[in-house]
Amino acid sequence: MTVRELRAALATMEGTSDVQVVLFKNDGTNQVFELEEVLSNDGDAQLEIYEAEEAESPRRS
Amino acid sequence: MTIHELVTLLNPMEPDKDVFVAFFKTDGTGEIFDIEAVHDHNSHAQLDIYEEEETSEEEGNGAVMLDVTEGTPEAADAAISAFLDLCERRGITEGEKDLIWNAMAMMCYTQVRERHGPFYEAIKPLLAEGEE
Numbered sequence: 474m475t476v477r478e479l480r481a482a483l484a485t486m487e488g489t490s491d492v493q494v495v496l497f498k499n500d501g502t503n504q505v506f507e508l509e510e511v512l513s514n515d516g517d518a519q520l521e522i523y524e525a526e527e528a529e530s531p532r533r534s
Numbered sequence: 535m536t537i538h539e540l541v542t543l544l545n546p547m548e549p550d551k552d553v554f555v556a557f558f559k560t561d562g563t564g565e566i567f568d569i570e571a572v573h574d575h576n577s578h579a580q581l582d583i584y585e586e587e588e589t590s591e592e593e594g595n596g597a598v599m600l601d602v603t604e605g606t607p608e609a610a611d612a613a614i615s616a617f618l619d620l621c622e623r624r625g626i627t628e629g630e631k632d633l634i635w636n637a638m639a640m641m642c643y644t645q646v647r648e649r650h651g652p653f654y655e656a657i658k659p660l661l662a663e664g665e666e
Contacts, residue, residue, distance in 0.1 A: 474552065483537050492581065493575075493581070494580075507535065511544070518543075526560055
């Protein structure tokens, strides 16, 4: 998909709504990610998503 | 990130450049994905990406692996069946299927009209038969 195509697809949507990325896996499950950052990578648009850190169990000393 | 923020970041970029998703994992590795579709999902913009299908020597790469000769009705049925199966797995709608079929039909028509291209080359013997 090109920058033009993505902009056109987004043009009809509400500007204040969020963008989310859904990763569909081979086992039929999917994961939803918030879009964290957009960078230019050699001119291409690189949309960055991050795997959630495992939550550490609270420990008290 | 909102749609407005994303569009603002995309605006200064070259329109013909590609967009891809970089997925950074907690183990320090990363993966790159093409965006397959953009939907309005409960008023949010949903960008769909798909995990790469695993391939193996035994299973092939997802292409139709049937013992049929190219160009036979069986090969055509197998190709259509594989396409419809892909559409189902990827959740491609009837409207999107029509778009793909139309694009393929137009491409074939253009090749025949211009007498150039792999589709035209493939049917040339059939055209020659018809002229005899």
